[in-house]
Amino acid sequence: xxxxTQSPSSLSASVGDxxxxxxxxxxxxSTYVNWYQQKPGKAPKLLIxxxxxxxxxxxxxxxxxxxxxxxxxxxxxLQPEDFATYYCQQSYGSLYTFGQGTKLEIK
Amino acid sequence: xxxxxxxxxxxxxxxxxxxxxxTVSGGSISNYYWSWIRQPPGKGLEWIGNIYYTGSTNxxxxxxxxxxxxxxxxxxxxxxxxxxxxAADTAVYYCARRSNAYANDYWGQGTLVTVSS
Numbered sequence: 001x002x003x004x005t006q007s008p009s010s011l012s013a014s015v016g017d018x019x020x021x022x023x024x025x026x027x028x029x030s031t032y033v034n035w036y037q038q039k040p041g042k043a044p045k046l047l048i049x050x051x052x053x054x055x056x057x058x059x060x061x062x063x064x065x066x067x068x069x070x071x072x073x074x075x076x077x078l079q080p081e082d083f084a085t086y087y088c089q090q091s092y093g094s095l096y097t098f099g100q101g102t103k104l105e106i107k
Numbered sequence: 108x109x110x111x112x113x114x115x116x117x118x119x120x121x122x123x124x125x126x127x128x129x130t131v132s133g134g135s136i137s138n139y140y141w142s143w144i145r146q147p148p149g150k151g152l153e154w155i156g157n158i159y160y161t162g163s164t165n166x167x168x169x170x171x172x173x174x175x176x177x178x179x180x181x182x183x184x185x186x187x188x189x190x191x192x193x194a195a196d197t198a199v200y201y202c203a204r205r206s207n208a209y210a211n212d213y214w215g216q217g218t219l220v221t222v223s224s
Contacts, residue, residue: 034209034210036152038152043201043215043216043217044152044201044211045214046210046211046212049206049208049209049210050208050209050210051214053208055210070177071138082222086220087152089152089154089210089211091205091210092159094165095154095165095168096142096157097154098151098153098154099151100151101151101152
């Protein structure tokens, strides 16, 4: 099974900050990584797919990069509505897995 | 706009079978993969499995012996069964569409299933 290790598990930041969340795969997965945002009591929302493609309607302050085993989600300038939990997901092959999540909190 | 809605009992007794259905509206179930994902209270997301509209399935190896996902194209629905449930199966269960870019782009609102006697 492919494991996805996210870091950090939690992060405190301020409005306007640039934030980076990392995800490492246990084996090479090309660019088959997706990023989701989840707010309390809500379903996850797709932000980025195949590592760097922005889902329709998602603000351009969100970006993704990486290939192989190391991937990054960047928020260029945090807005109040961005405080949430973020998950990476690998979709390489037929068995998918999520990272354990990164909770982004207000400093 | 594609919409998904989970339905099924919110309370299941230990050792019994959890059964949920996801109804897809605003689009056809054909030509896509469909997913079940769960989230225990206060914890992260766990992928349960995918089904193609033709009925081909893939399951999380940790759940494979207890999970069955099926599809009914005539009703635009797909379903989840988890047998021999324990308290560890208590979670919010989500159904979702897997896009042609291998991501879950549309999600249901989720339904909480509690395993308790």
